[in-house]
Every structure is written in structure tokens, then in C-alpha cells.
Amino acid sequence: MRVIVVGSGVVGASCAYTASRLGAEVVLADAAMPGQATAAGAGIVCPWASDLAGDRAWYGLACASARHYPGLVAELAELGETEVGYRQVGALILAEPRPQQADMRQQLLARRAAAPEIGEVAGLTGAEARALFPPLRGDRAAVSVGGACRVDGRLLAGALARAAARQGAVIAAGRARLTCRAGRAVGVTLDGQLAEADAVVAATGAWTRAFLEPAGVAVAVTPQRGQIVHLSVEPADTSRWPVVLPRGSGHYLLAFDGSRVVAGATRETGAGFEYRVTAGGLAQVPGQALAVAPGLAEARHLETRVGFRPAGPGPPAAARPGPRRGRPGGRDRPRPHRADHGPLRGSRRRAGRAGRTARRRPRAVRPAARDALTFRRGASLSATAGRVPGVNARSTCAASWCPAGGSPGRHGTVR
Ligand SMILES: Cc1cc2nc3c(=O)[nH]c(=O)nc-3n(C[C@H](O)[C@H](O)[C@H](O)COP(=O)(O)OP(=O)(O)OC[C@H]3O[C@@H](n4cnc5c(N)ncnc54)[C@H](O)[C@@H]3O)c2cc1C
Numbered sequence: 001m002r003v004i005v006v007g008s009g010v011v012g013a014s015c016a017y018t019a020s021r022l023g024a025e026v027v028l029a030d031a032a033m034p035g036q037a038t039a040a041g042a043g044i045v046c047p048w049a050s051d052l053a054g055d056r057a058w059y060g061l062a063c064a065s066a067r068h069y070p071g072l073v074a075e076l077a078e079l080g081e082t083e084v085g086y087r088q089v090g091a092l093i094l095a096e097p098r099p100q101q102a103d104m105r106q107q108l109l110a111r112r113a114a115a116p117e118i119g120e121v122a123g124l125t126g127a128e129a130r131a132l133f134p135p136l137r138g139d140r141a142a143v144s145v146g147g148a149c150r151v152d153g154r155l156l157a158g159a160l161a162r163a164a165a166r167q168g169a170v171i172a173a174g175r176a177r178l179t180c181r182a183g184r185a186v187g188v189t190l191d192g193q194l195a196e197a198d199a200v201v202a203a204t205g206a207w208t209r210a211f212l213e214p215a216g217v218a219v220a221v222t223p224q225r226g227q228i229v230h231l232s233v234e235p236a237d238t239s240r241w242p243v244v245l246p247r248g249s250g251h252y253l254l255a256f257d258g259s260r261v262v263a264g265a266t267r268e269t270g271a272g273f274e275y276r277v278t279a280g281g282l283a284q285v286p287g288q289a290l291a292v293a294p295g296l297a298e299a300r301h302l303e304t305r306v307g308f309r310p311a312g313p314g315p316p317a318a319a320r321p322g323p324r325r326g327r328p329g330g331r332d333r334p335r336p337h338r339a340d341h342g343p344l345r346g347s348r349r350r351a352g353r354a355g356r357t358a359r360r361r362p363r364a365v366r367p368a369a370r371d372a373l374t375f376r377r378g379a380s381l382s383a384t385a386g387r388v389p390g391v392n393a394r395s396t397c398a399a400s401w402c403p404a405g406g407s408p409g410r411h412g413t414v415r
Pocket of ligand 1: 011031035
């Protein structure tokens with residue numbers, strides 16, 4: 001089975017890794033578009049406190065994704081990929097006043113029955129929270145969630161792609177165009193050459209609508225720009241600082257090794273693919289960060305990253321608390337996809353088409369050095385590109401969103 005995965009963000013890299021592990025012949029192509037979401041993403045893995053937890057499909061996938069990480073990280077470590085920035089650091093949900101804190105705690109404890117990876121849940125005073133994340137103001141009570149993690153998307157996607165290459169995947173640079181013949185996808189055109197395949201995986205994030213156009217497939221994926229600020233608090237040891245989630249603001253703080261604190265992020269729908277740091281972004285993100293963590297005022301600004309979240313329509317109205325369709329913030333609000341789902345989504349895509357076939361007919365993998373474009377031609381394809389199962393079938397897109405429990409093949413594989 002020959003699979004071309006287009007896009008090497010966390011979803012595509014994971015797909016390439018898993019498919020090649022199962023013996024498929026894989027090409028992983030990426031155009032290095034400015035604004036890759038994975039490279040800008042904060043990397044928070046803490047779905048249990050999300051406002052979207054009422055959406056059962058979303059929540060089920062999100063929990064499964066969080067559960068998937070430790071095994072994946074261990075697997076990568078065995079392959080020599082030890083640097084992915086993944087660590088269980090816990091999270092502090094800043095919740096005021098006290099009744100809100102108690103509600104939050106109860107809700108998390110109730111959810112823990114089905115998701116034990118939530119870990120320890122405890123109410124903390126402001127001083128206790130500040131002891132864990134020193135720049136905090138100290139008068140905000142918090143609920144701590146022991147199981148929350150963070151991961152460095154850049155490192156993770158790089159590790160997955162390298163591991164895929166070691167398993168025989170070919171890494172190709174350049175913009176791929178989906179190529180169709182008589183309404184059927186036959187492969188991609190890369191650097192002017194047609195590369196044929198049994199399956200093409202569109203892991204093209206926010207660019208998926210354009211990628212699928214030649215197949216006559218319209219997906220409701222739009223870019224949602226996010227600006228995210230990186231600070232240095234040298235010489236502090238930030239390696240175990242928890243994720244901080246102030247309730248209600250949509251902003252957050254987290255930390256990585258090397259005294260790095262990350263403050264996120266804007267959510268700019270309608271900004272298109274304008275890849276730039278704006279004055280508004282620079283005002284909003286640090287402003288929100290300093291409101292909860294004034295101790296960051298003297299931190300050194302390292303960089304501001306910009307990424308385009310692949311955003312699709314929101315969940316069904318019934319699943320979503322709050323205003324309904326047509327009202328501000330209601331159902332029509334685009335909902336971005338999340339990196340914490342990425343590896344699982346990627347691996348499930350594999351399970352969809354490439355993986356199932358690869359298991360039935362295991363083949364020797366090709367050496368990584370082989371030219372990406374020397375494909376055997378004439379591979380037959382099993383379905384038309386215009387018939388992508390799952391596209392617009394619910395409130396998700398076929399690109400980088402995998403409905404929890406979705407049937408194999410519903411995840412953007414153009415067949
Ligand atoms: C500021 C910010 C903060 C975030 N924080 C979090 C968070 O804390 N937790 C979380 O879970 N999620 C977070 N996200 C969301 C998360 O980053 C994304 O959902 C996830 O990274 C999407 O991965 P992806 O592989 O689908 O897309 P991307 O990472 O965008 O990758 C798509 C790739 O496709 C390539 N491509 C596109 N078209 C073509 C083509 N025609 N040919 C070849 N290559 C092509 C691009 O070059 C790109 O590399 C955040 C996002 C942003 C922007």
C-alpha cells in the first residue's frame with residue numbers, strides 16, 4: 001500500500017509514523033507554509049476542563065488523545081527520539097469566587113471516573129497556586145489537575161517525521177497538488193511530477209479547503225490566526241511549572257525547560273492567512289498574562305509566534321452550552337482543532353485506510369533514501385475523491401479532525 005501524506009504538522013507526521021510502522025510505503029510531503037499551527041501551538045494537553053466537554057464526540061476523542069500520549073512518547077524514546085517536550089506538569093485552573101472553584105472541582109472529580117488520567121484534583125489557595133507558578137498574583141484560588149501535560153509541537157512533529165523516515169518513509173519538500181483523473185484522486189503533483197498512490201491523506205490543516213478543491217470536495221475549514229508570546233524568566237527553573245488556565249478568558253500560561261514561559265493566545269477568525277504579528281496581538285496577549293501573573297512584567301520577550309489553527313464549524317447546538325446559532329459566540333463560531341488530538345488523529349487515519357491494508361498485506365518498506373517521486377504508476381484507487389466519507393457529515397471537517405469513534409476512513413483520506 002502506498003500512501004502520500006500531505007502536511008507534516010502533528011497530524012500528518014503522526015499519520016506517516018504510524019502508517020510506516022505498519023509497513024505501508026509512505027511519502028510525507030510538506031510545503032513549509034508560514035504559520036503551521038503545530039509550530040506555533042502552545043501544546044496544552046488538558047481536555048477535561050474544556051468548555052467543550054459537553055460535546056460527547058469531541059470529549060471522547062480528546063480524552064482518548066490525552067491517554068494516547070504516554071505510550072507514544074515511550075515508543076518514540078525507544079526509537080531514540082527522547083526530546084519532544086512532553087511532561088506531566090499538571091494544570092491550575094484559576095477559578096474565582098469560591099463557589100466556582102468548588103463547582104469546578106466537583107465536575108472534574110465526576111469526570112475522573114471515566115477518565116482516570118485526570119489525576120489528582122485539589123482546591124488550592126492563591127498562595128499555594130503561586131508556590132507552583134511563582135509569577136502568579138497570589139490572590140486567585142485554583143483547582144489543580146494533576147494529569148495535565150504539555151508538549152512541544154515542533155519537537156513532537158519533528159520526532160515523528162524522523163521516526164517515520166527511519167521506518168522507510170520518504171520526506172519530500174514542496175507544495176503538493178491533489179491530482180485527479182476522471183473525478184478520482186490518483187496522487188499528488190509535486191515539483192511538476194505526478195506521484196501516484198493508493199491513498200492520499202490530507203493533513204493540510206488550515207489549508208485543507210484549497211488542497212481538496214481539485215477533487216471537487218468542499219470542506220468548511222478556515223484559518224483562525226493565533227499569536228502567542230514566548231518569554232524568558234531566566235534563571236528560573238521552569239521545567240515543572242504547571243499550565244495556568246484562567247477560567248473564562250481563553251488565555252493561558254505554560255512553561256517549558258530553559259526558563260521559557262509561553263503566554264497565549266489570540267483567536268482571530270477572519271484574519272485569513274495574514275502571517276504577521278500585530279500591535280493588537282502584542283497588546284492583548286501580554287496584557288492578559290500580566291493580569292493574572294504580574295510577576296512576568298520583567299520577563300524578557302523572546303519571540304511572538306503566529307499560527308493558523310484549522311477551524312471548522314462548532315459542534316451541534318445541543319452539545320454546546322450557551323447562546324444558540326446566529327447569536328454572538330453561538331454555534332456558528334468557528335471551532336479550532338487541537339494539537340493534543342493530533343497524534344491520535346494521525347494514527348487513526350492510518351487505521352482507516354493505510355493501516356488496515358498494510359496489516360493484511362505486509363510489505364517490505366523502502367529505504368528512506370529512495371527518491372520520493374519514483375513511484376510505481378498505475379496504482380488503483382478504491383473510491384472517488386468526491387465521495388469522502390465524513391465530509392460535512394457532522395460539525396467537523398475531513399481535514400484534521402477525527403470524530404471520536406469515527407469509522408475508519410472518515411479522516412481526510414481521499415480515496
Ligand atoms: C497559537 C496557537 C495555540 C494553540 N494551542 C493549542 C493547545 O494548547 N493545545 C492544542 O491541543 N492545540 C493548540 N493549538 C491548535 C493546534 O496547534 C492545531 O490544531 C494542530 O497543530 C493542527 O495540526 P495539523 O497537523 O492539522 O496542521 P498544521 O500544523 O498547520 O500542519 C499543516 C501542514 O500542511 C502543510 N501543507 C498545507 N498545504 C500543503 C500542500 N498543498 N502541500 C504540502 N504541504 C501542505 C503546511 O505546510 C503545514 O506544515 C494551537 C494553535 C495555535 C495557532
